[in-house]
Amino acid sequence: MDPIMYNQPLPLNIPNSEQELYQRALALAGYTMKELADAAAMPIPNDLKRDKGWVGMLLERYLGASAGSKPEQDFPHLGVELKTIPVNAQGKPLETTFVCVAPLTGNVGVTWENSHLRKKLRRVLWVPVEGERSKPLAQRRIGTALLWSPDSHEEQQLRHDWEELMDLIVLGKVESITARHGEVLQIRPKAANSRALTEAVGEFGQPITTLPRGFYLKKAFTGALLAKHFQI
DNA sequence: TGCTGATCATGA
DNA sequence: TCATGATCAGCA
Numbered sequence: 001m002d003p004i005m006y007n008q009p010l011p012l013n014i015p016n017s018e019q020e021l022y023q024r025a026l027a028l029a030g031y032t033m034k035e036l037a038d039a040a041a042m043p044i045p046n047d048l049k050r051d052k053g054w055v056g057m058l059l060e061r062y063l064g065a066s067a068g069s070k071p072e073q074d075f076p077h078l079g080v081e082l083k084t085i086p087v088n089a090q091g092k093p094l095e096t097t098f099v100c101v102a103p104l105t106g107n108v109g110v111t112w113e114n115s116h117l118r119k120k121l122r123r124v125l126w127v128p129v130e131g132e133r134s135k136p137l138a139q140r141r142i143g144t145a146l147l148w149s150p151d152s153h154e155e156q157q158l159r160h161d162w163e164e165l166m167d168l169i170v171l172g173k174v175e176s177i178t179a180r181h182g183e184v185l186q187i188r189p190k191a192a193n194s195r196a197l198t199e200a201v202g203e204f205g206q207p208i209t210t211l212p213r214g215f216y217l218k219k220a221f222t223g224a225l226l227a228k229h230f231q232i
Numbered sequence: 233t234g235c236t237g238a239t240c241a242t243g244a
Numbered sequence: 245t246c247a248t249g250a251t252c253a254g255c256a
Binding site for chain 3: 048178193
Binding site for chain 1: 234239
């Protein structure tokens with residue numbers, strides 16, 4: 001598949017199957033941001049300082065993801081989540097990966113099995129993208145996509161961290177959580193700025209107001225799953 | 233405000 | 245050098 005075939009209105013049609021989506025993602029490997037932006041008639045920023053989600057949005061358009069902000073998977077009918085991941089020349093992640101917002105209230109009855117995080121990570125299309133800041137955005141290339149589901153070990157790791165972190169939230173200890181908690185998963189602020197506030201539970205069970213948080217996958221975890229795939 | 237898409241930038 | 249905590253943009 002050549003970007004030339006994308007000389008048609010984007011966003012592209014929604015893929016009908018997981019295989020179609022995967023093939024489409026694989027076909028993008030090797031192209032630069034400039035090539036894809038040009039073919040999509042999208043203006044390309046000089047850097048990502050003020051356009052942090054630009055690469056993600058570009059890929060969404062090429063892959064036919066339903067645009068807009070919904071708390072659902074990118075391809076709800078396929079049950080697949082799309083994640084672009086910035087990597088260095090060795091293919092190792094340069095950043096942690098945001099998964100979803102951490103629920104700070106209304107957690108009665110929430111279990112690992114029915115958690116938002118587990119659903120999001122059930123099936124992920126990872127698209128590595130060169131992300132080193134020394135390389136101009138226009139020249140950065142797409143890598144080889146990977147369709148992934150957590151294996152039993154990965155799921156255990158995620159579940160362990162998730163349960164530990166959710167316990168702290170439910171026990172009113174949100175504000176004592178730092179990014180150092182968790183082996184593969186961490187909770188960090190996820191907000192417009194440090195003045196943005198949301199409701200949570202305090203240490204005496206009272207309502208408090210705190211910074212919104214998000215679940216992030218640590219680099220070692222995403223690095224391992226990428227490495228595992230490309231070694232085979 | 234809170235969700236999506238994330239990366240920035242500073243202190244350790 | 246690197247991870248943590250902070251931040252940016254668009255939309256509903």
